[in-house]
Amino acid sequence: MAHVAKKIPLGEPGAVFEQYEDIHQQNDSYVVGMWAFLVTEVMFFGALFLMYSIYRWKYQPYFWEVHHELDWRLGALNTTILLASSFSMALAVHFAQRTQKTKQLMCLGTTVLCAFGFLVVKGIEWSAKWEHHHIPGPNFHWTEATVPPNVAQLFFSLYFAMTGLHGVHVVVGIIVISVLAILVAKDNVMVKGDYIPTELIGLYWHFVDLVWIFLFPLFYLIPR
Amino acid sequence: MSAVATQVSHQEKNYLNDENTIKSWLLTKDHKRIAVMYLVAISIFFLAGSIAAGMIRLELVSPRGAFLTNDAYNRTFTAHGVIMIFLFLLVGIPAVFGNFLVPLMIGAKDLAFPRLNLVSLYLFFTGAAFALLALIFGGVDTGWTFYTPYSSMYSNSQVALVLVGAFILGFSSIATGVNFIVTIHKMRAPGMTWFRLPLYIWSHYATSIIIILGTPVVAITLLLVVLERVFHLGVFSPELGGDPVLFQHLFWFYSHPAVYIMILPAMGVVSEVIACFSRNSIFGYKFVAMSSMAIALLGFFVWGHHMFISSQSMYQGLVFSLITFLIAVPSAVKVFNWSLTMYKGSVWLASPMIFALGFMGLFVIGGLTGVYLGSIGTDVHLTGTYFIVAHFHYVMVGGTVMGFLAALHFWWPKMFGKMYNESMAKVSAVLVFIGFNVTFFPQFIVGYLGMPRRYHYYYLNPDFQIWNIASSFGSTVLALGFLLPVIYLTKSLKSGAPAGPNPWGATGLEWEVESPPTKHNFHEIPVVTGLVYDYNSEADEAAWEEEEREMEHVTRGGQH
Numbered sequence: 112m113a114h115v116a117k118k119i120p121l122g123e124p125g126a127v128f129e130q131y132e133d134i135h136q137q138n139d140s141y142v143v144g145m146w147a148f149l150v151t152e153v154m155f156f157g158a159l160f161l162m163y164s165i166y167r168w169k170y171q172p173y174f175w176e177v178h179h180e181l182d183w184r185l186g187a188l189n190t191t192i193l194l195a196s197s198f199s200m201a202l203a204v205h206f207a208q209r210t211q212k213t214k215q216l217m218c219l220g221t222t223v224l225c226a227f228g229f230l231v232v233k234g235i236e237w238s239a240k241w242e243h244h245h246i247p248g249p250n251f252h253w254t255e256a257t258v259p260p261n262v263a264q265l266f267f268s269l270y271f272a273m274t275g276l277h278g279v280h281v282v283v284g285i286i287v288i289s290v291l292a293i294l295v296a297k298d299n300v301m302v303k304g305d306y307i308p309t310e311l312i313g314l315y316w317h318f319v320d321l322v323w324i325f326l327f328p329l330f331y332l333i334p335r
Numbered sequence: 336m337s338a339v340a341t342q343v344s345h346q347e348k349n350y351l352n353d354e355n356t357i358k359s360w361l362l363t364k365d366h367k368r369i370a371v372m373y374l375v376a377i378s379i380f381f382l383a384g385s386i387a388a389g390m391i392r393l394e395l396v397s398p399r400g401a402f403l404t405n406d407a408y409n410r411t412f413t414a415h416g417v418i419m420i421f422l423f424l425l426v427g428i429p430a431v432f433g434n435f436l437v438p439l440m441i442g443a444k445d446l447a448f449p450r451l452n453l454v455s456l457y458l459f460f461t462g463a464a465f466a467l468l469a470l471i472f473g474g475v476d477t478g479w480t481f482y483t484p485y486s487s488m489y490s491n492s493q494v495a496l497v498l499v500g501a502f503i504l505g506f507s508s509i510a511t512g513v514n515f516i517v518t519i520h521k522m523r524a525p526g527m528t529w530f531r532l533p534l535y536i537w538s539h540y541a542t543s544i545i546i547i548l549g550t551p552v553v554a555i556t557l558l559l560v561v562l563e564r565v566f567h568l569g570v571f572s573p574e575l576g577g578d579p580v581l582f583q584h585l586f587w588f589y590s591h592p593a594v595y596i597m598i599l600p601a602m603g604v605v606s607e608v609i610a611c612f613s614r615n616s617i618f619g620y621k622f623v624a625m626s627s628m629a630i631a632l633l634g635f636f637v638w639g640h641h642m643f644i645s646s647q648s649m650y651q652g653l654v655f656s657l658i659t660f661l662i663a664v665p666s667a668v669k670v671f672n673w674s675l676t677m678y679k680g681s682v683w684l685a686s687p688m689i690f691a692l693g694f695m696g697l698f699v700i701g702g703l704t705g706v707y708l709g710s711i712g713t714d715v716h717l718t719g720t721y722f723i724v725a726h727f728h729y730v731m732v733g734g735t736v737m738g739f740l741a742a743l744h745f746w747w748p749k750m751f752g753k754m755y756n757e758s759m760a761k762v763s764a765v766l767v768f769i770g771f772n773v774t775f776f777p778q779f780i781v782g783y784l785g786m787p788r789r790y791h792y793y794y795l796n797p798d799f800q801i802w803n804i805a806s807s808f809g810s811t812v813l814a815l816g817f818l819l820p821v822i823y824l825t826k827s828l829k830s831g832a833p834a835g836p837n838p839w840g841a842t843g844l845e846w847e848v849e850s851p852p853t854k855h856n857f858h859e860i861p862v863v864t865g866l867v868y869d870y871n872s873e874a875d876e877a878a879w880e881e882e883e884r885e886m887e888h889v890t891r892g893g894q895h
Binding site: 128129130131132136139140143144147148150151152154155156157158159161162165166169170247248249251259261262264265268269271272276 | 443444445446447448449509512513514516517518520521522547548549550551552554555556559562566567568569570574575576577578581585855860
C-alpha cells in the first residue's frame with residue numbers, strides 16, 4: 112500500500128434515492144442522521160451513567176467491596192477484544208475508501224468475530240453470577256456481612272442494566288456489520304463504490320466500544 | 336418568492352388519488368400520506384381521551400362522586416393523561432403537520448428518510464396498541480407521571496404494559512426528530528437559507544432537538560421501572576437500595592422539555608397564521624426564531640420546579656426557580672412580536688386566525704400562572720391542587736390544541752384541496768374559546784381555595800361544588816366546539832368548494848403548489864430568493880393602498 116492515495120470514489124447515481132438531488136446530498140444527510148442518532152445514544156446511556164454516579168457517590172465503600180465479585184482479568188480481556196475490533200473496523204473504512212473489497216470484507220469479518228468473542232466472555236461472566244445467585248431479583252443471595260444486601264443488589268442491578276444494554280448494542284452491531292458485509296460481497300448498489308455506509312456503521316461500532324471503555328473502569332476497577 | 340408556475344388542471348394526479356390500493360397507503364413512504372394516517376389515528380385517540388375527560392367531569396359534579404369508585408377514578412384520570420399526552424399532544428402537530436409541511440415548506444421532495452418515517456408511524460401504532468391494551472386489561476392507576484416506588488413495586492395495575500408502550504412511542508418520536516433535523520439541515524431548496532426558513536420550521540427544529548436530547552433519557556428511565564417491576568432489578572425503590580426521587584429527576588428532565596415539544600410546534604403554527612391573516616411580515620423574525628431555540632435550551636434546566644416539595648435541596652430549588660422565570664422571556668418575546676405583527680397589519684378574522692388569537696389569549700394566562708408556580712413560595716401552597724391542573728390545561732389545551740386546530744383549519748385546504756364551511760368554523764372557534772375558559776378558569780379558583788387534584792370527592796368542603804359544576808358545564812360546551820370540526824371538515828371532503836393553490840393569499844412554498852400537492856410536491860425544485868413573509872412587498876403594498884383608498888371612500892360614503 113505504498114501508492115498515492117486514490118481519489119475517494121463518490122458512488123454511482125443508481126444508488127441515489129428519489130428524494131435527494133444527488134449523491135452528495137444523500138451522503139451528507141446520512142452523516143448528519145448518524146450523528147443525530149449517536150446523540151440520542153449518548154443521552155440513552157447518559158441517564159444510566161448518571162444513576163451509576165449518584166449511587167457510587169452514595170455507597171462508594173460498599174461498591175468497592177462488591178466489585179471484587181467481578182473478575183477484572185475477564186474485563187480487561189474484553190476491553191482488548193473490543194479495541195481490536197474497533198481497529199479492524201477503522202481499517203475496513205480505510206479499505207472501503209480505496210475500494211479494496213477483499214480486504215474490506217476481511218476486516219469486517221474480524222470485527223464480527225471479535226464481537227462474538229466479547230459476547231462469549233460476557234456469557235462466561237454472567238453465568239458465574241447466575242451460579243453465585245448474584246442476579247438481582249427474589250433469588251438474589253448475599254452473605255458478606257460488611258455490605259448490606261440491598262446495596263449489593265443495587266450494584267448488580269446497575270451492572271446488569273448497563274452491561275446488558277451494552278450487550279444489546281453489540282448484538283445489533285453484529286447484525287448490522289454482517290448485513291453490510293453481505294451487501295459489499297454482493298456488490299449491491301447501496302454500497303458499491305461508496306464508503307459512506309461503512310463509515311457510518313463504523314461510527315456506531317466505535318460508539319459501542321467507547322461505552323465499554325467507560326464501563327470497564329467504572330465496574331471492574333473501583334479504587335478504594 | 337420563488338419561480339414555480341402551478342396552474343394545473345384538476346384532473347392531475349395528486350398524492351391522495353395517485354394510487355388507491357390499501358397497500359399503497361399502508362406501505363407508503365410519502366410524507367403527506369403518512370401525515371394523513373397520523374391525523375386519522377390521533378383524532379381517534381383524542382376522542383378516546385375526551386371520553387375519559389368527560390367521565391372525570393361527570394364524576395366531579397357531585398361532592399361525593401357521581402358514579403366511579405376510587406380505583407376506577409384513578410384509572411380514568413390516568414387513561415385521560417396517558418392518551419392525551421402520549422398519543423395526542425406529543426405527536427399531534429409534529430407528526431401530522433410537521434410531516435406534511437416540513438418538506439413542502441423548505442422545497443424538498445420528501446423527508447430525508449422516508450422509510451424511517453414509515454417505521455416511525457408503525458412504532459407509533461405499536462406503542463399505542465400497548466398503551467390501549469393496558470387500558471383494556473384493567474387500566475393503570477399511577478397517574479401519567481408513573482412515580483416510583485408506587486409504580487414499580489405496589490401498583491396493582493397494568494403499569495408494565497403501558498410503560499413498554501411509552502418506551503416504543505419514545506422511539507417513534509426519536510425517529511421523527513432525527514428525520515426532521517436531517518431534513519432541515521440538508522434538504523432545503525437552493526436559496527432557502529437558515530434565516531429565510533418559515534418560523535414553523537424553526538419551531539420544529541427546536542422541537543426535534545428537544546426530542547433527541549430528552550426522549551432517550553425518559554425511555555431508559557421507564558424501561559428501568561419496568562425491569563424493577565418485573566425482575567426486581569432495583570434502582571428506584573428504597574427497599575432495593577434505590578432512590579425514588581432520582582426517578583422524578585430523570586422523569587422531569589424529559590417531561591418538562593416535553594411540554595415544549597408540545598407547545599413549540601403550536602407556536603410555529605401561530606407565527607404562520609398571524610403573519611398571513613395580518614397581511615404583515617412577522618415582526619422581529621430573528622427574535623421569534625431564536626426564542627424557539629432559547630426555549631429549547633432553557634427548557635432543559637428547569638425540571639426541578641416540578642419537585643419543590645420533594646427532597647431536593649432549597650438552593651437547588653432557588654436555581655430552578657430563577658431559570659424558570661427566565662423561560663418567560665423568550666415566551667413573551669413571541670407574544671409581543673405576534674401582537675406587533677398585527678399592529679398596523681390588516682387583520683382578517685378568518686377561522687384559523689380566531690383559533691390563533693385564542694391561542695394567544697389562553698397561552699398568556701397559562702404562561703403567567705406558570706410564573707406563580709415557578710416561584711417556590713406560592714408553589715408550595717398551590718402544588719398538587721387544581722391550580723396545577725388549570726395551568727397545565729391552559730398551556731396544553733389552550734395552547735397546543737388551539738394551535739392544532741388553527742393548523743388544521745389553515746392547512747386543511749392544502750391537505751385535501753377543499754374549503755370547509757367558514758361560518759361553522761368560526762362558531763367552533765368561539766365555542767372552544769368560551770367552553771375552554773368556563774371549564775378551566777373555575778379550576779384556578781377552586782385550586783387556589785385548596786381542592787386537591789386526583790381526588791374524586793370533595794364533600795368535606797361542599798363550597799367547591801359550584802366551581803366544579805361550572806367546570807363540568809363548560810366541558811360540554813368545549814366538547815361541542817371540538818365536535819363541530821369533525822362534522823364540517825368531513826363534509827367538506829365530499830362537498831367542499833375546490834380550494835385552489837392559495838385560498839388565504841399566504842406566502843410560503845407550500846402555497847405555490849397545487850392543493851392537494853402532487854406526490855413529489857414540486858414539479859421542479861424551487862429557487863428561493865427572498866424572505867418567507869413577503870406580505871408587504873412593493874407590489875403588494877401598492878395593491879393594499881389602492882384597496883384602502885377604496886375602503887375609505889366606501890366608508891365615508893356610507894357614514895356621512
